[in-house]
Amino acid sequence: MSEIIYFEDTEVGSSIEFEPLTVSREEIVDFARAFDPQPFHLSDEAAALTHFGSLASSGWHTTALAMKMMVAAWQANPGMQAASLGALGVDELRWLQPVRPGDTLHGQSEVIEKKASKSRPEMGIVKTLVTVFNQRDEPVLTMKPIAMFRTRPA
Amino acid sequence: MSEIIYFEDTEVGSSIEFEPLTVSREEIVDFARAFDPQPFHLSDEAAALTHFGSLASSGWHTTALAMKMMVAAWQANPGMQAASLGALGVDELRWLQPVRPGDTLHGQSEVIEKKASKSRPEMGIVKTLVTVFNQRDEPVLTMKPIAMFRTRPA
Numbered sequence: 001m002s003e004i005i006y007f008e009d010t011e012v013g014s015s016i017e018f019e020p021l022t023v024s025r026e027e028i029v030d031f032a033r034a035f036d037p038q039p040f041h042l043s044d045e046a047a048a049l050t051h052f053g054s055l056a057s058s059g060w061h062t063t064a065l066a067m068k069m070m071v072a073a074w075q076a077n078p079g080m081q082a083a084s085l086g087a088l089g090v091d092e093l094r095w096l097q098p099v100r101p102g103d104t105l106h107g108q109s110e111v112i113e114k115k116a117s118k119s120r121p122e123m124g125i126v127k128t129l130v131t132v133f134n135q136r137d138e139p140v141l142t143m144k145p146i147a148m149f150r151t152r153p154a
Numbered sequence: 155m156s157e158i159i160y161f162e163d164t165e166v167g168s169s170i171e172f173e174p175l176t177v178s179r180e181e182i183v184d185f186a187r188a189f190d191p192q193p194f195h196l197s198d199e200a201a202a203l204t205h206f207g208s209l210a211s212s213g214w215h216t217t218a219l220a221m222k223m224m225v226a227a228w229q230a231n232p233g234m235q236a237a238s239l240g241a242l243g244v245d246e247l248r249w250l251q252p253v254r255p256g257d258t259l260h261g262q263s264e265v266i267e268k269k270a271s272k273s274r275p276e277m278g279i280v281k282t283l284v285t286v287f288n289q290r291d292e293p294v295l296t297m298k299p300i301a302m303f304r305t306r307p308a
Contacts, residue, residue: 081193
């Protein structure tokens with residue numbers, strides 16, 4: 001069993017890589033139908049009437065895929081998942097390029113800031129910069145999640 | 155047919171209300187399995203080992219539900235959907251309270267800022283403050299999407 005990677009073990013500047021993930025047309029349309037049924041997320045025909053030109057994923061789908069890749073990277077190291085206590089929020093989420101059917105995404109997360117929690121000594125706050133790229137290495141998404149991690153028991 | 159509500163028709167301070175939406179345990183677990191399979195989003199038992207205490211939705215699920223409610227509000231007024239061109243990103247997304255199985259969410263979106271696009275005269279940029287509440291009127295989510303809307307044709 002891996003040792004738990006506590007808040008105290010987290011270092012500013014350290015990063016993890018996300019394994020590639022391919023998104024299908026069906027997944028893009030299914031997510032849009034469930035959560036963001038705007039015409040340009042549902043068909044090429046409707047997207048052709050906008051600056052998207054052809055079907056583009058909902059930004060929320062791209063963001064959910066970023067989370068999926070990040071959790072997979074944590075869970076490849078159980079000591080990292082064991083310390084995760086969710087997140088307070090996210091700053092500066094940006095959708096930089098449309099994500100298209102068949103795109104293969106990859107990405108990384110880098111620790112940019114950490115601070116102890118004043119109100120909750122059992123957890124610390126870690127801010128990361130997450131960047132997701134497509135198969136042409138163009139950034140499609142950046143965001144700065146503010147996550148909580150367990151502190152080492154006294 | 156409704157008239158299109160162009161960027162020029164958007165007023166700072168104007169707001170729209172979101173119709174209530176109830177989230178089930180199955181939906182919470184299905185979303186988490188697909189995109190955010192951290193233990194506290196999958197079962198009460200695992201959540202009991204964290205500050206969540208019992209099953210809580212992924213923050214990304216709550217955010218996707220906010221989008222779903224917002225798009226439903228736009229599509230109740232087709233002139234509003236017709237002007238929407240997606241979003242550049244979101245600032246200051248905050249998950250303020252866990253969302254639980256059976257919670258009924260409602261919310262609102264208020265225009266807080268608007269500006270013309272320098273590079274793309276066919277669209278303008280509108281920043282809103284979205285707030286989602288639970289059935290006890292506790293805010294569970296706030297965020298500031300930066301959306302693009304069509305400008306009135308010359």
